[in-house]
Amino acid sequence: QVQLVESGGGLVQAGDSLRLSCEVSGQTMYAMAWFRQAPGKERAFVAAINYSATRTYYADSAKGRFTISRDNDKNTLYLQMNSLEPEDTAVYYCAADLTYGTPSTNSDTYDYWGQGTQVTVSS
Numbered sequence: 001q002v003q004l005v006e007s008g009g010g011l012v013q014a015g016d017s018l019r020l021s022c023e024v025s026g027q028t029m030y031a032m033a034w035f036r037q038a039p040g041k042e043r044a045f046v047a048a049i050n051y052s053a054t055r056t057y058y059a060d061s062a063k064g065r066f067t068i069s070r071d072n073d074k075n076t077l078y079l080q081m082n083s084l085e086p087e088d089t090a091v092y093y094c095a096a097d098l099t100y101g102t103p104s105t106n107s108d109t110y111d112y113w114g115q116g117t118q119v120t121v122s123s
């Protein structure tokens with residue numbers, strides 16, 4: 001049984017940093033990504049990474065501030081978030097699938113999801 005468990009969320013002030021983690025168990029995942037959902041909004045793509053970490057993709061809102069990475073030995077995905085803004089407040093979800101190749105920015109292509117971790121940025 002595949003499980004994705006996120007951690008690392010919390011309440012921070014604008015300008016602070018957070019690192020989210022997503023531990024995967026049950027099966028090796030290839031394409032992995034972070035999405036987020038703010039209150040009253042649809043789930044939105046944040047960042048994606050392929051298995052070898054040679055390809056990363058970011059939403060415009062994340063470029064220059066967020067870094068996605070992974071440690072395959074630990075089966076863990078990370079999202080380092082710097083210079084956080086109140087607009088980054090959302091529930092952050094990790095997603096994964098068995099696609100070996102270019103990771104998708106479309107949430108519909110991911111088969112496995114974590115339960116989400118809340119990130120709240122105060123001004």
